[in-house]
Amino acid sequence: xxxxxxxxxxxxxxxxxxxxxxxxxxxxxxxxxxxxxxxxxxxxxxxxxxxxxxxxxxxxxxxxxxxxxxxxxxxxxxxxxxxxxxxxxxxxxxxxxxxxxxxxxxxxxx
Numbered sequence: 001x002x003x004x005x006x007x008x009x010x011x012x013x014x015x016x017x018x019x020x021x022x023x024x025x026x027x028x029x030x031x032x033x034x035x036x037x038x039x040x041x042x043x044x045x046x047x048x049x050x051x052x053x054x055x056x057x058x059x060x061x062x063x064x065x066x067x068x069x070x071x072x073x074x075x076x077x078x079x080x081x082x083x084x085x086x087x088x089x090x091x092x093x094x095x096x097x098x099x100x101x102x103x104x105x106x107x108x109x110x
Contacts, residue, residue, distance in 0.1 A: 010049075010050050011065070013046055014045040016033055024107070029102070047061065070104065081095075
C-alpha cells in the first residue's frame with residue numbers, strides 16, 4: 001500500500017485547548033478561535049512534524065515550525081441535549097447546548 005504525498009506530511013499542533021493531528025489541504029472543526037471567514041492564522045505551537053521519514057519532535061515545541069490555517073467558517077455545532085431525571089421525586093430537567101466552532105483549512109506546514 002503506497003501513501004499519497006499528503007499522508008506522508010503531517011503535524012500535531014496545540015490549538016484552542018486541544019491537540020490536533022493535521023494534514024495539508026484538509027479541513028477540521030475546532031473550538032472557536034478569533035477571526036473572520038478568510039483570515040489566515042499562524043500556529044507556532046507545533047508539537048510534532050513528520051515529512052516522510054523525517055520526524056521532528058518538540059521538547060515540548062518544535063523550534064522554527066509553524067502551521068498556516070485559513071478560517072473557512074464560524075458557526076454553531078449540532079445541539080447536544082442533556083436530560084436529568086430522578087426517580088420517584090417528579091424531577092425532570094432538559095437543557096440544550098450548541099458549541100461555537102470554527103472550521104479551518106490547513107494551508108501549509110512549515
